[in-house]
Amino acid sequence: MPYRVHLHDLTNPTVPKSLPTQGAILDVTWAPDSNTKIYYAGLAGQVRSVDFETGLDQFVCAHQEPVKCVEYSDQLNAVISASWDKTLRITSPTSSIVLPIADKAYCLALSPTKLVIAMAGRRVWIYELNTLKEALLKGTQGEQVEVWQKRESSLKFMTRALKCMPNDEGYVTTSIEGRVAVEFFDPSPSVQAKKYAFKCHRQVIDGVDTVYPVQGLAFNSLHGTFVTGGGDATVSIWDPVAKKRLKQWPKFRAAVVACEFNRDGKKLAVGWSSDDLADAAVGVHGLSVRDVGDDARGKGTK
Template sequence: MAQTPGACTSPSLPALVDSVSSLAFHPTNPNLLLVGSWDRNVYLHDLRNPTAPLKLAQRGAVLDVAWAPRTERIAYAGGLGKEVRTVNFDSNETQLICKHDDAVRCVEYSDELDCVVSGSWDQTLRLTRIDPSTSQPSPDPLVLRLPHKVYSLAVSQSKIVCAMGGRHVWIWDIPQLKEAMAQGKKGDEIEPWQRRESSLKFMTRAVKIMPNDKGYVTTSIEGRVAVEFFDPAPEAQAKKYAFKCHRQVVEGVDTVYPVQGLAFNPTHGTFATGGGDSTVSVWDPAAKKRLRQFPKYPSPISALEFNADGSQLAVAFSEEDEGAGSGAGGAGGGNGVFVRLCGDECKPKVKA
């Protein structure tokens, strides 16, 4: 079995026939990993036995996956089928959670709201409550209408951050949202906590919230990353910054690659980015420095995810993604997921 590039490696997972769209480690079990693919399947990997994943087919290409609460065998998935469904690996069945009018780009679960949060190209965010006692979905999701297609979504204990087309970034405060829902307010009656414009000039590819819940990071198609903070006070906003990355000189030309992969290490607060240049870098947001760049992967990076204790990093690569692989002529490279064991390279440097 192939090994992931560089030191501190663990075996790769079985290759896929189509692009990898999404990754989701279990929130408490560091060995369980969900993989969503354009081949219409959701895969469940137990890293203690990586050669025998479970899989369950969906009605269209899978664009995102998330774990259901209080279980190690049930997930949520959304994609080109225009719906969110449960994926039950015990019963090998799926159940409709909610429908959208276009592809479902993002799926998350909020413990604080007991809701599946789904973002779609139909320009809505839908919050579908899951009854904690029966695990059944509400037939009437809360529909939040948006100014553009959803490109990326992040949910924390206190915030929902939605990155859209037109460089829109809207933020909801979960305690406020929970109160509004308890009052029976409809989606059109609920305003976001903040409406922002992205600090990046080009299309957003990914957004993730910091483990300390004080801000978020976005990436773009133009090889840039922005570090933002929720606190609207001028002194807090003065700390935000952006930087260039995932750029290479190719035959004398400065070539810029999209930054598709983004993940925070939950233990150390550092984050990893993965680009169309087939590389992964680890960054210290406080020191504003790169800690490590790993050797090239076989194809452009399509998704990244750290596990619950920050000890492993899943790296998804997809040969059809925008960018260049490390194969002959930059083509090919296949589709798959490597899982990298994380050592000191993910820890912030201690100042002398």
């Protein structure tokens, strides 16, 4: 079965550009200052870059097992990848370091000053980017690199998605049990008292409370609100300050598996797919793009 990555141009919504990849993809991220180049990671255990303009596919780094997450850090000028082999790798044009982590990587996110990684066993580690930058410059490897905070997830079940707040105050996680947790970096008791969690993406079917995984998560960089997408095929916008839902879109054709805003926060891409292989084979999967408008405007935003 051929594996491919697609580039959709919203200004010219015709057939997307498509290129083959080295194995099934688990994560992608944009290369800096580019609308045509991405980094991708997946089951082949590699991180690679591909440029849709030139068609060039290049090796970046490798792990011993599938690579679950990949991000690009402008602060480090480096690609950051996390794997099921229990390592975090930081690769710049001139150097590379490998850091051990506690368990299999599930999710990875960056804030202006922090790196947050969620792992199996409900573990969450937080690094300061300045610490990682210094380690990368000096070539410091392994356990010599300090982890700023080691936490246990506020959610009782497997972490499904993780994103950092645009204002650098904290992060949000979701789980397979239809819950969302809003967390803060500052360890002081007064700030930690602000953290909270809530239920979502649930339905009562024949008198039974049916719980769906929350698989899609994205912050709006313009307003600081965030969206969640669930196995119930719905997407909701939430205001983390007012602690309320701002909007819920009508159901998509299948379970929502990914959400992402564009760079100016005015459009939202939603990926949806059935988890039934027979349905997926006949095309019960797709990508929808919504104009957000004022729907993402939360309390106190202009």
